[in-house]
Amino acid sequence: MENQILELQYALDTFYFLVMGALVMWMAAGFSMLEAGLVRSKNTAEILTKNIGLFAIACTMYMVYGYDLMYGGGLLLDGISGEGETYSNAADFYFQVVFVATAMSIVSGAVAERMKLFSFFVFAAIFTTIIYPMEGLWTWGGASVFGIYSLGDDFGFLDFAGSGIVHMAGAAAALAGVLILGPRKGKYDKDGNSKPMLGANLPLATLGTFILWMGWFGFNGGSVLAMASKESADAVAMVFLNTNAAAAGGVIAALLLAKAWFGKADLTMALNGALAGLVAITAGPDTPSALVATLIGAVGGLIVVFSIVILDRKLRIDDPVGAISVHGVVGLWGLLAVPLTNSSASFVGQLVGAGTIFVWVFGTSLLLWLGLKAAMGIRVSEEEEEDGVDLTECGLEAYPEFVTK
């Protein structure tokens, strides 16, 4: 009977992982819709192809080697079977693999509308096989950074569900890509003024945001890594509650700031506010109270509005969907907010962790982007860009029937 109870715990934990994993997988749809809504219609089919392709590549390459690097499990998962200790190994892999896909999705939005599709796929394959698993190994994997220092043991670095490990990492790779790619044609005039390039389908972008919001319950909730005890159940519940509260706080703060600053309730800022709230709470959704979670999210919502404007207009970093601001800048805020409610973490430790992740991911990505540029080129020609990458890369149009301006 003792055994039956253990089995039930095992079953419940496994089930919980699978359900949470399915929610995170759903985020792939969220990123696709968000990005498809925020690009111009002539680049929509390509970004859809990019998103479904990168998800498939991430799932496959992480199976081939990434998971083994990060947690063990064997090349081609040959060391993995259904069976695990307190829950199924297969469920663990399933849950982890959707995280790496999330990190990769962040990149796809930032380099949208001008990048060669297959160069991106090569980047995705290498990022998900090595770049991400390596920093994952140093953090969640518990290994020391090139044998020099240990983020966990030496610095008490805490990143509950990946504000830094997943989101900021994705943003770092994106930033490297954007710097090398340069802005979209026509984005800045001779005087350096930023010209808005409107997303073609905001309902789609809103749907994507809602999907991400929903999927995030799996992202954060699943990161408790256990369900089948009172303690872990309570923890998961608090994480759900706080994740929701932070997203709500992000929306409200971004909307109010937009209204105050621009005079209008800019929908794109509300959407970014929701995502910023979610990114902000991800590093520590377990310790704050609901009120504090709301505030952490709200600060994220404020930061993202400023960051988008500054990146776009002052730094002239052209990020069509705002991924670097949402996942990178706010991801850092999320890491730094952890010590506010969790005494096990320290600002210094969080900064060292953030720095380590950033330097590694940004540095290796930069090299990889440069290598790809030399080897196969990463940017489509000016004319192809003008015609839209849908035609050049996919040969078809996303909305072939609708007349577009």
Place this chain on the structure above:
Amino acid sequence: MENQILELQYALDTFYFLVMGALVMWMAAGFSMLEAGLVRSKNTAEILTKNIGLFAIACTMYMVYGYDLMYGGGLLLDGISGEGETYSNAADFYFQVVFVATAMSIVSGAVAERMKLFSFFVFAAIFTTIIYPMEGLWTWGGASVFGIYSLGDDFGFLDFAGSGIVHMAGAAAALAGVLILGPRKGKYDKDGNSKPMLGANLPLATLGTFILWMGWFGFNGGSVLAMASKESADAVAMVFLNTNAAAAGGVIAALLLAKAWFGKADLTMALNGALAGLVAITAGPDTPSALVATLIGAVGGLIVVFSIVILDRKLRIDDPVGAISVHGVVGLWGLLAVPLTNSSASFVGQLVGAGTIFVWVFGTSLLLWLGLKAAMGIRVSEEEEEDGVDLTECGLEAYPEFVTK
């Protein structure tokens, strides 16, 4: 070991609440897509902003005070911790908060295309802090109505998952708003003939309906409030089965009636039929057999078709998405259908309950709308309405590239 079993029950119940809650949260996306599909394209970005904004406001205000009023829990949830008795309190809050957001979403559709966004947000804040929690206190909260009578003890009022408490309440607030706002410009000509104003994107509206259908399993299924015993598991399963059956019945009835009456299979009526079936079964999804549930849903599907036509053409109540018919009129039917299969309920008791809810919500909402009208205005100017509220309220267009008629 006894303890381990209790913990497992606790964990399973908590997990169940969280999963059901995530499904209900998903309904926010459903309402957004439904409404975004049923308005004209020039009012689409605004209704998206409205929907994501109201969800955020509902989540925040219910945390600040509403939940405390309805169930206790403390201002700012300070009395809430993860821990609960048979499941986590945090999970309970998470589940309850998505209900209040649902009630609020109902209002947003009815007042679409002509209302000032920030006036709506103020309404949402007060509705979710006081108006809804108050009637919730009298029903699910178990308190007596101003100390005069108790709906539960004195009248045996039964509303399993909220046909009345959530849906009819939302519709009552919507009705008050619509009466004060008046119809959209151009909706009725001098002779009072209703002019159709076509929803711009029916695939989006259909997606919204499917999302709501899916989310409703959480809405009704979670309202059993327990899973971790044979009895409650059976109850949840019956609720799922009946919820699905009623929705199916609603679609079929509405489609057949539309075909018979109008000669065509009006898609908008099929969608409303599905929602009507869902609203109808919500007051009592636990007691009917699958066949009876199908019939209850089918009657809801018939009612909604008649109600939409009558409200639109005879009563000249301009409700762009049909929210008052779907949630209000059919919500009442749902309440009245409970005694048919549940002997604990009586028609009188259900009527008293419905009356209490309606009078309270309609009355307070009316006052609130009037107050807002006086204080900050609730309707955009004629010219702004003509140009579309997207430009006035949000400053952007939902589909900036597509040429619209």
Place this chain on the structure above:
Amino acid sequence: MENQILELQYALDTFYFLVMGALVMWMAAGFSMLEAGLVRSKNTAEILTKNIGLFAIACTMYMVYGYDLMYGGGLLLDGISGEGETYSNAADFYFQVVFVATAMSIVSGAVAERMKLFSFFVFAAIFTTIIYPMEGLWTWGGASVFGIYSLGDDFGFLDFAGSGIVHMAGAAAALAGVLILGPRKGKYDKDGNSKPMLGANLPLATLGTFILWMGWFGFNGGSVLAMASKESADAVAMVFLNTNAAAAGGVIAALLLAKAWFGKADLTMALNGALAGLVAITAGPDTPSALVATLIGAVGGLIVVFSIVILDRKLRIDDPVGAISVHGVVGLWGLLAVPLTNSSASFVGQLVGAGTIFVWVFGTSLLLWLGLKAAMGIRVSEEEEEDGVDLTECGLEAYPEFVTK
């Protein structure tokens, strides 16, 4: 206490069924969006109506008689109560009913853009009451085929979650329909050259694919039929893992083949590749390793590209969404792949099973289509087809505001 454990197992299994069932129900939305994105805009509202209608009809008719035929349970489910042996009967019905709806959804896409809506609904009613349940009885139901031979006992036929029983069956009914209906007007010129008819909204089609991908975890994962033990939990986890791996393999293979063959990364092929991977693994997601699952999916992705081109250009079978290739041709591949990793199955047995299902479903469907053609006609007039079935069948337009080419 023993009893409490049993109850917990019962509750967990029931909950698992309900969650998996909700995911499968969600596939109805996936098919709707996929098909709505792949037809021309003038036929979009009709296919949405068709999809929501057929789901409702399937749920109702399977309750009336289909489930009883396939598994017992009584006419109108009168033999069904919440209670079951190791999980709730109601949960079992709920899970099973979404399968029959899936089979029916496959048909709707193939006959799109030219079929009479109500003839289709009559077909759906009969298909879900008799045609599908009958072959279900011979396979999952365990009965012998007209008392002649038993697929299970005599041939060891294995179809874990329905590559054949659900997907190939749906495709067989679709093929019969398409042969009788003939191609869309203008699809082939006098010389028999195929003219592309572009899907109007590829983001919608992509969303549909992601929804199906997510729902498929329920489809395959739920088919383990148990969760509450270590063994079954491990099995469910492997199924999730493999389902995801196969879909990823399908995408990659289809994309690479399209790039090599056509020179471009055809998005429609990537989407079909994902679905092909899912269909391919469905007959046996429990036995392969993750790597082998990826390969099974990848072969599915290759097959589907060839099959679509051959059906369209060589055989001149006009299937607007590619349903016959994805679900039929690849479904057969899925059945034949089972013996590769599961020694209980044999190629002969799988072929006999596939043959039995195909002959039965294709034959009876052909008769039914012919009967419907004689009785009420199945094809709209040429002029109605030119104007689009939205106007003729539903009386409205899916995108009334957008100017279409």
Place this chain on the structure above:
Amino acid sequence: MKMVTVIIQPKRLDSVREGLSEIGVTGITATEVKGFGRQKGHTELYRGAEFVVEFLPKVKLEIAITDEQVERVIETIIACCKVNGGAIGDGKIFVSSLEQVTRIRTGETGPEAV
């Protein structure tokens, strides 16, 4: 015969069509256009950046008529479009000469084909 081309506010389309029907005009061709004139475009917002949309949505009507109808048609259009004493953006009317008109269905040409 003349071809009258008018640029109007989209919201005036219904009343112009009715007005022209009443005075016996039996054919109109309408096109969505973008107009750039004295009326300034409006300001939009996107991710915090303001920008001016220069071209405003307008409707262009093309109306083939006989020479005698010209005056009435112009009067009617003005009556329908200049509603509150006239505002910038009310529109403009262009008249040009039409050499030949043919009704495809019947092959008729000239004024009776209009």
Place this chain on the structure above:
Amino acid sequence: MKMVTVIIQPKRLDSVREGLSEIGVTGITATEVKGFGRQKGHTELYRGAEFVVEFLPKVKLEIAITDEQVERVIETIIACCKVNGGAIGDGKIFVSSLEQVTRIRTGETGPEAV
């Protein structure tokens, strides 16, 4: 030079384009328009309410040609559009005079620029 403007049913676009190509027309500009003519609009339904859509979708073709081509072009258009003895809605052809044509690429003007 003449400008021939034709309003046709959208479904005739391909055959008209082919027909004109065959007789040596090298340039056509097509526009989506809405036509209001003798052909009545169709009835639609929305949430149980019927209404008439007055303007039907049409395609307008503008074809600049030399004077000599006019007759052949009109004949060809009629041949392609009047398929079953002619039906309401088949369309209308308008011809007007063109004073000058310039090809931007080369700066050529006159008939050789057409």
Place this chain on the structure above:
Amino acid sequence: MKMVTVIIQPKRLDSVREGLSEIGVTGITATEVKGFGRQKGHTELYRGAEFVVEFLPKVKLEIAITDEQVERVIETIIACCKVNGGAIGDGKIFVSSLEQVTRIRTGETGPEAV
């Protein structure tokens, strides 16, 4: 008065509008059109089948001007559209005569209404 009708590449719209503004043109009407000319259409792909899209997206500008403005306007358009020595698809300019122009707002007619 003249009506100048130009077919240009959509991407030249902004520079043409600016160029014309600078030389004093105060009104332009723009329409989305599909052009079929010497420039070949592009090839697209759908589910493995290639096909040619014959009509390319173009923008048509209609500009009513006085007779004196014609030359400058044509020069300006050519300057804005022929950017790299001229390429197929750069566009075409058509000039026709305009008999009458009326500003609806004021009722003005003739050159001052342009």
